[in-house]
Amino acid sequence: MGWFTEPDYWVSRLVFQRGLAALYLVAFLGAALQFRALIGERGMLPVPRFTARVPFRRAPSVFHLRYSDRFFAGWAWTGCAVSAALVAGADGWLPLWGAMLLWLVPWVMYLSIVNVGQTWYGFGWESLLLETGFLAVFLGNDEVAPPVLVLFLLRWLLFRLEFGAGLIKMRGDECWRRLTCLDHHHETQPMPGPLSRFFHRLPKPVHRVETAANHVTQLVVPFLLFTPRPVATAAAALMVLTQLWLVLSGNFAWLNWLAVLLALSVIDFPASAPRTAPAPLWYEVVVLGVAAGLVVLGARPVRNMLSRRQVMNRSFDPLHLVNSYGAFGSVSRVRHEVVIEGTAEGTPREDSGWREYEFRGKPGDVRRRPRQFAPYHLRLDWMMWFAALSPAYAGAWFGGLLERLLENDPDTLRLLRRSPFPADAPPRYVRASLYRYRFSTRRERRGTGAYWQRTYVREFMPPTRLTGTGPPA
Structure with a gap:
């Protein structure tokens, strides 16, 4: 033919x-x-x-x-x-x-x-x-x-x-x-x-x-x-x-x-x-x-x-x-991020020396400029964005993530940019908080060196240890 x-x-x-x-x-x-x-x-x-x-x-x-x-x-x-x-x-x-x-x-x-x-x-x-x-x-x-x-x-x-x-x-x-x-x-x-x-x-x-x-x-x-x-x-x-x-x-x-x-x-x-x-x-x-x-x-x-x-x-x-196919049938007006922190102290108080986990792609440290990863796909980072939209997106896996952070699981830590705890000393407690993020203005960027400005919104997951994990709030 x-x-x-x-x-x-x-x-x-x-x-x-x-x-x-x-x-x-x-x-x-x-x-x-x-x-x-x-x-x-x-x-x-x-x-x-x-x-x-x-x-x-x-x-x-x-x-x-x-x-x-x-x-x-x-x-x-x-x-x-x-x-x-x-x-x-x-x-x-x-x-x-x-x-x-x-x-x-x-x-x-x-x-x-x-x-x-x-x-x-x-x-x-x-x-x-x-x-x-x-x-x-x-x-x-x-x-x-x-x-x-x-x-x-x-x-x-x-x-x-x-x-x-x-x-x-x-x-x-x-x-x-x-x-x-x-x-x-x-x-x-x-x-x-x-x-x-x-x-x-x-x-x-x-x-x-x-x-x-x-x-x-x-x-x-x-x-x-x-x-x-x-x-x-x-x-x-x-x-x-x-x-x-x-x-x-x-x-x-x-x-x-x-x-x-x-x-x-x-x-x-x-x-x-x-x-x-x-x-x-x-x-x-x-x-x-x-x-x-x-x-x-x-x-x-x-x-x-x-x-x-x-x-x-x-x-x-x-x-x-x-x-x-399709994408962004709705667009968020405000950016929220779930920030995960851990502490080595035995009593989880506000002043317990909470240290933040850093992800590879999603915003965390306000001074860190966003990186280019595509076409590589950071799956955990993407799902953390969905979790910030609604805890319902995280119900099946978020508790498991916190459990593995409490264990200093090496496979999980390899998905992150940085863990604040040494390999032989995992945290006693971890918690998750919801923050509002926005890009810094030109004046804020010049004055602080920060790419982002963030404001605490609410608790996402209360302090949790290995014997007491639960679903997101």
Whole structure:
């Protein structure tokens, strides 16, 4: 079938595949380095406890068959190795069927992790990586030109990602309709970056332009993806610029970078297409069958996207093949942070010498400038932001976190930037307090050297010891 492939997009495929492999590598690396404290055998939400109550059909994963921390570590590090091989172009050294199988490996491996990751893996970019990764299996390698149907499905995924995010904003917080959300968002977003304070301090008219440009990019430009070249190329390029703006202004794991890669798959880079063989019949049949199946499955996320009761970041099947996306349907006007402290004294009083734990990414020390971590994902730091929004988000794991801090658990302490207690002398008590944080004004920054100003709000968790932990207040 002459229409089946599009040779002009071979550079787009190359850039997309290498970038996707790099994001797989980041995802597996984060799993390998963080899993023990989060979902390990002694973690806050252990995998064995989860697989004991959730059947395989609801959450397909190799860890239903066997789990140990050593096995999980080997699984995650193997995922890193396979991803690194794909970054290096190993799929180009294999026949077409072998390349497809190689791309299937990280998808299966990461699916097994996400499906037992529970709260720690409940973010929309997990499903986005899996949905994108599944499509990448059928993009082929240097033997054949990129299939038109798979390129179209990548555009359709980018459309749903952007348009769904735009709709959830317009249906949600009124500040998006009034163009005022960015007066607050740069300061209250989950994990500010090194330039977030600069973005927050931009004049309010600039914030209005930012917000309006966001609406245009998410609600109008996605339709141009399905127009002929060069309009579709220009639309995708505009999306790339918008996503890079978001990269500069905050830390959203690999969400923005994956959106960039999806947009780059739309752009036909000017380069002479290499000679390729005609697509084999079996490959055409497989791609047609997969595309038809995804179109059928995709009806549910489309209905959700068009519904007035639209929900964001939801998967509609246990394999995460089709999903809904969206972010910040509501924007916080005030930033709250949960601050955890410990004391070595036997009686927990206000003057008991409380010492503060420092997290890697979330605000803590007011003098510490926010760091850039994306595309790496600090899962505990993100969930601490949700905990500050409502204790209900922390009910399943926060008590376990405090218990492990009381034990000076080394796996948990490795998730932190700094523990105020030596390894052989854990605290006697820990407590958690809620503070309001805001960026320092220029005058405050010059006078105090602090990036943040904070004010005590209330107790989040009373002083707790190993024999008396309980759920958050």
